[in-house]
Amino acid sequence: MDRVFSFQASGVCINTQHHLDALCVYFSDRDQLDSLEFYSDLEASLKSAVLLPDCVVMIASRKFCEDIKEYWSNDVLKASFVTRGERSGKPFIKYYYLYCWETSGLVEVFSHCADADVKPCFNLSICDLVQQGLYHLVKENNVVQIAPVGHLFKHPSGTRNNIFIQARELAKTEPELCFVGRSISLAFGFERFAKLSVVYIDSMGIYHFVQEALSFCKVDARIHSFHSYDEMRKLTPPPIEHLIVISASTSGGMARDLRNDQGFSDSRILTLIDKSDSDRSGKVLIALESVDKNIFDFEADNFETEIELVGEHFSSKAKPPRAVTLGRPHTPPKLLKFLKEFGRDGLNSLNEIIDGQPKVLSLVTEKVSRNKVFLKWLEEEVSWNITVAIDTVICTDDLGSIEIANTVADLISTHKVGSARPTVCVYRNVDWSSVSNATGVLVVTAVARDGGLLREISRDLRENLNSEINCPRHYLTAVGLPQSKETWSRLKQFLERNASERLYGFSEWLVLPIGSDRQSNHWSDLAALAKTSQVVEVESSVVSKSVVDASLDLVSDAIRKGFNGFLPKTDGSDLALSSGFIYFGDVFKDDLESALHATSYLAIASALQKARDIDDVANQLRSTGYESVILSPECFLRFNDNILHACILRGCRKGELDYSSSPHHSKLMGEFLLKVFSRHQLPYGAAAVEFAAALATQRLKLKKNDQERLVGKVVNSLKDEPSALLGLLLMVDLPRVSMLSIK
Incomplete structure (x- = not known):
């Protein structure tokens, strides 16, 4: 502590x-x-x-x-x-x-x-130094939230500006709490503190600060929280000694109302944090203009978008989302290297069954273990970073990992002249009694996602190794395909840290975050949709029942055939890619046909994840507590190949394609979709079935009136011929589709 x-x-x-x-x-x-x-x-x-x-x-x-x-x-x-x-x-x-x-x-x-x-x-001047300690807490503990560009906070008092102060975050450790509590007692004065019988506070978030101040002064006063402006207006000055502590303010309005309307004395009012301490009722403990005037001095523009504050929190009521467009800044740094080594034949097909479960993206592990560039790196890694104490190699149960483990064992044996070759064990078949007295353990895996199996091996080693032997460990991963940069960092931290002062070893060759690999994804959503299409009764006033039924059968058939790829064009042919894809660089310059569907999906999925992980907030595809973020419709114009449209639709998380809360973006996306659906027989609209599926599974959302208008027009144009496209559009918002009446 x-x-x-x-x-x-x-x-x-x-x-x-x-x-x-x-x-x-x-x-x-x-x-x-x-x-x-x-x-x-x-x-x-x-x-x-x-x-x-x-x-x-x-x-x-x-x-x-x-x-x-x-x-x-x-x-x-x-x-x-x-x-x-x-x-x-x-x-x-x-x-x-x-x-x-x-x-x-x-x-x-x-x-x-x-x-x-x-x-x-x-x-x-010791009091001035203490005051700067309070300023330090404001800056280091993120007490002040600054609204994004183009937005401002609307406070419960009606004040509109670009900052939201969370006074409860002022202290994060025990010493900081004590420091703030003593500062409060210093500001109000001990003699007056000693006489207090009740302290009114406007938020339970500052209860611990006030309680600390009272405890320091050995005062047994009651603390009463009035929570809101409505409750504040019920307060009247009591006949006993009292103090009012306001957590935060940007205009001094609450303190002013307590003095002018409720009749409290200025000497009884203390505000912990305010934008300024000039022209204020009562005393201000921390004035933000003294902390950093350049950051916190701001006048609101009448044209800014409001973020409504609710008590100590903020909500995004009536706040349109921010749109992010994929581009060069979102190029994953290791993508081109990955594509060069594995883009042609190293990836399994989409949704390959691995250990009984479909994996959207997976590598052929033998391609990793036999890759010449990797083997050269492996030899250098063993020479430079693997401890000589290694006498046991444990690998995960796949052919690539077993081959890497044996290669490492041979390299160690070569370097340790005269020593026995390390024992190689497959994790599922490990005899822990023979491993318990190992002098050093190397754990090998060819491909890791978020490292669940590596964590499992680490726990088993902790349980089964002889605790009396300080046994070094080293974890070696050839390729990492984690969900995010953060999850990989957490994995490394988990594997490296131990009870000793030294860290366990960790080696990685190629790491590329590619987003989530949950069982629930767009493919599983489509499978559920296919089942629904065979049992639900879809009625339309403009499409005959025979056409509806035939279209729903085509939907089920298309989804079944597309389980290891994407939904086809309306003519039944596969989606395709043309030259010039920004994230491929020159890797497939002369042999684009060798790029697999899985390769295109991996490139888009890794770029989307880079957009989520990127530090530049303006380009970051990540929602916050006060701002939702969506993928800009412009992305579908930039990446205009049909297979890239499918990759984006399937690689995005739910919410990233939700345009229903933005009239502007919903209209833009609706206009784009209308062009795609009306040209579904041309290259421009070749991914029409994929877009219709995204609407039907609600992965892609528009405002209700935009969606109704779009579906109505397209259904009316397709009503004469059964097609998977028509069937999917009829399944968009089923209760509403049954009542379609198109003029």
Whole structure:
């Protein structure tokens, strides 16, 4: 648990007016503190400092100050720490201070000068340094949420601006909580705090701050939360000693109303965080304009889109989604290398059955284990990074992993002249009794998704290896196809960390995040749709029953045939790709026909995942608490090959193609779909069946009136001939389709 809260502050000496930089270290008094912990915490705080300060200011309660004085008198430990503040034998950190934080305020206990050649110690304005600690918490703990460009927050008071303050996030650790609580008592004054009988707060999110302040002052006052503006208007000043603490404000409106309308005194009102402390009722603990005026000083534009705030949270009521267009910034860095090595024959067909379950994307593991580029990397990896202690190799149960494991065992045996070749075991057949005394274990897999099997092996090793032998482990993955960059990082962290001070080894050759591989995907949704088409009664006032039934049969047949690929064109032929696909580069320049359907899907899926993982918020395909994000309809114009349309529709998550909350994007997408459906016999509309399937499974959504208009027009144009396209469109929103009446 954290014992200290440290921050850097700048100040001015009261006597000399010299500017100084200070490292302030506040010690929480929740636990005991011995001399080693004390100096360890100081050293850790100094290491985390961006620059070496002029002085170190230690702040503690009376409980710890006597102990710290004793620890500071230990010349050996003190000299060791002070040396860390020297450069070329000259003290860079010249002064050390200890302040006692008592209920009456901050009192200097001692000061120490590390350089005999300098003038006496600074006379510090300690309260200013403490105030900068509060500013540090605001910036480091993301207390202030800034609205995206083109948006603003509408507060319960009616104020509209670009910031939302979450005062409850002010402290994330125990020392930070204590620091904020003591700062509240310091701002209000101990003498007045000691007389309190009740404290009113506007949010339970700040309850722990107020309770900490009361506990520090040893005051047993009641805390009452009034939650909202409506409840605030019921308050009247009680005859007992009281205080009102407001969590946050951007205009000072609540404090002003409490004074003007409810009759509370300015001296009884404290706002923890406000945009400004000028022209405010009561006292403001933290003014954002003092933290960083350039960030928090903003005037709202009447044309911004509103994000409505509800209490301590925000919602996206009436807030249109932000659209993201795929492009060069979303090119996965390892994609071209992957395509070059495996794009022609390394991928299985889509939905290949692996271990009894269909996998949308999977690799032929033998292609990995026999890849010349990989084998060259493997030889170098074994030479440079695999420990000589390895005597056991455990591999996952597939041909590629077994071949890699044996190759590694041979390489280790070659390097360890005269030593026995490491034992190779397939995980499912491991005899743990023979492995328990291993001196080193290497775990090998040819292809890993999010590493569930590697985690399982790691747990079994922990249970079965001899705990008395400090056995090093190393995990080697040839190809990683994780869901996201984050899930792969979590896997590495899980496998590398252990009870010792050293990390287990982890080697990876080629990692390409490609999105989710859940059992529930567009293929499974279509399979469910096919079953529905055989049992549901679809009626239409414009399509004869025989045409409807024949069309539904064609839907079921097309979905069944497309399980290992995509739905065909309306003439029954397969979807195709033309040259110039941005994410293929020059890999298939002269032999485009060698690119598999799975290859095209992998390229789009990895680009979509890159869009979700990208750090640039403007190009990030990831929704937040206050903003939903969709894929721009422009993507279907940029990537205009029919197979790419199918890949995008199937690679997107539900919600990323939901245009129902944006009239503008819904209209654009509706106009595009109308052109696709009306030209379904031409190359431009060759993916019409895929688009109709996306509408029928609700993977692709439009506003209700746009969807009705679109489906009505297209059904009317297709009503004479049975087709899978017609059948899918008849299944879009079945209860509504049964009542279609098209003029």
